[in-house]
Amino acid sequence: MIRIAQLSCGPEYSGVQQELEKAAVMVGAELVFPEVSLDDVRNVEERFGIEVASGDLNLAMARATRIVENPDLADAVFVATCFRCAEGAIVRSELRKYIHENSRIPVLSYSFTERTTAETLLTRMEALVTTAKFKGLLSRERQTGLTAGIDSGSTTTKSVVMRDNEVIGTGWVPTTEVLKSAEAAYNAALESAGVTRGEIEGLGTTGYGRHLVGKEFGAKLIQEEITVNSKGAVFLADAQKGAATVIDIGGMDNKAISVQDGIPGTFTMGGICAGASGRFLELTSRRLGVDITELGKLALKGDHQKVPMNSYCIVFGTQSLVNSLSAGSRPEDVAMAACHSVAEQVFEQQLQEVEVKEPVIMVGGTALIEGLPRAMEQLLGLKVMVPDYAQYIGCVGASLLVSGLVED
Amino acid sequence: MVKVMVYPPTSMILSDLVERTGHEALVVSKEVRKKVNTAGLDSPPLNMTPEDPKKGLKYAAVDVPSGVRGRMSLLGPMIEEADAAIIIMNDRCTLGCTGCARTNELTRFLLRTKRIPILELDYPADELSARRFVHKIREFLEGLN
Secondary structure (H helix, E strand, O other): OEEEEEEEEOOOOOOOHHHHHHHHHHOOEEEEOOOOOHHHHHOHHHHHOOOOOOHHHHHHHHHHHHHHHOHHHOOEEEEEEEOOOHHHHHHHHHHHHHHHHHOOOOEEEEEEOOOOOHHHHHHHHHHHHHHHHOHHHHOOOOOOOEEEEEEEOOOEEEEEEEEOOEEEEEEEEEOOOHHHHHHHHHHHHHHHHOOOHHHOOEEEEEOOOHHHHHHHHOOOEEOOHHHHHHHHHHHHOOOOOOEEEEEEEOOOOEEEEEEEOOEEEEEEEEOOOHHHOHHHHHHHHHHHOOOHHHHHHHHHOOOHHHOOOOOOOHHHHHHHHHHHHHOOOOHHHHHHHHHHHHHHHHHHHOHHHOOOOOOEEEEOHHHHOOHHHHHHHHHHOOOEEOOOOHHHHHHHHHHHHHHHHHHO | OOEEEEEOOOOHHHHHHHHHOOOEEEOHHHHHHHHHOOOOOOOOOOOOOOHHHHHHHHOOOOOOOHHHHHHHHHHHHHHHHOOEEEEEEOOOOOOHHHOOHHHHHHHHHHHHOOOOOEEEEEOOOOHHHHHHHHHHHHHHHHHOO
16 A cells, blocks of 8 residues: 655645545555654754744644655655645645655645545546556666557547557547547557557556546556656657656646656646647637647747737637737737747746756647747746657557566 | 633633633634534545535635635634634644634634624743733633623
8 A cells, every 4th residue: 555645734624635535545545644743843944944824834844854754654745735825835845845855755746625526636646656656667768569558638549559669650539539539549550550459468548538448448557647658758758867857738738747767756737727738729720720730830930929928718818819810910929929828827837846857858749839849948948859759658658668567 | 601712712721711710612623523523424534525615705705725714614603603702822833723824814803803802812931921821811701701
């Protein structure tokens, strides 16, 4: 049983403690609360460096110092405070950094509301547990044999076939019916690889439909996106050793993952609104009358500073889009402003919660919209790498990891 | 007999002092006991559910964190019921129901603006100040009669 130490303020009084417990149980873990003395709480400033007004936050920091001094107390750490609490947000961020810098224990940080459910937390908890439990499997750097991966995403379904560390076939379809889309993408990948389904030694599935697709196709590995995307990204970017940062702006949510030696350390998953996701770029390309595959090239010719746009909310973002076009803005400037706005939301809402270390690897279908990695480079002041097969990252990670299970 | 809300609302010492002078102490442990003993609810450890922060909307707006509103769903009705209050400042042992500083600030504010008799004291630092502390509280409570 994986022990996740809960460092939090407010979940009991928000009525969501039971949801946190439920999510932990669903991924085969239990929440634990390291014991501390009253003196530990009172002297937290001496040991942690700060004491704040809220006692429960001081308690969380005292527990963190105890974990760092006794790493055997927990396999993973879950830091949670109320959404919209400034004091909580500051402490949450410092707790995450403190654990990350002073131990090798994986950390997940989350801000909840009374609407948080176990299902919302499931993928995050699953990634946390996988990171803590399967370090051996995750440290795998080479794909061996003939394996395949299916990524059943919210917008598109992707599949790859790999042989001896090389991608030999790919398939991509828009997601409609989950199983039918998976079938089509998998068949396309098999066909382009020139192999039959019976020859595949191991299949791994990921994405929102991973459980349904994995069960139907008899997958040996059913894994959430955080883990497989990290693995796939560092594999394709040839950055398996050392630090890396993986950014995946998806159709429905975004992931920012701080990776060390191919294993996710801290990560965030979310997106307040579709305005911070690939959906907004889809909408922009439709409004500009260009294919989504052309939006990025168009954006590279534009200047985002000429069009004021804030897609914090997709409705306001769309208003900016319509207003700027009505005011005569050039389509290329609008396209770049849309890319910049999406990148800005991810930068402001998510990248502040992970350690951004080079190489920065952008993955997922949106990474191919050239304006988006360019906008991210401008915001970060760092070079952003988009590896080949960036849109197939999840399938590649799943295919690589499942080959370890086949060998075992 | 008057209903006296004590702050911190978790203080058993204050609660005991209030009860000894024949008044009713309003403390959060009684509210939590009611929740824990509510049949049909199963949301451990406190039996609080996502409905509770919604009840707290009566005391704090929707953009206030859910943990504040959830705590206010316990403390708000106690404040409404209070005929008098004792507020102790500088207590460093505030955890759980009193573990959120914003909730504590709101609680003190709502008590002060209720225009009821209030005694405000600092937490005693030594034995002599503790004796004075108890004496002042007793004097206040007896005066409520």
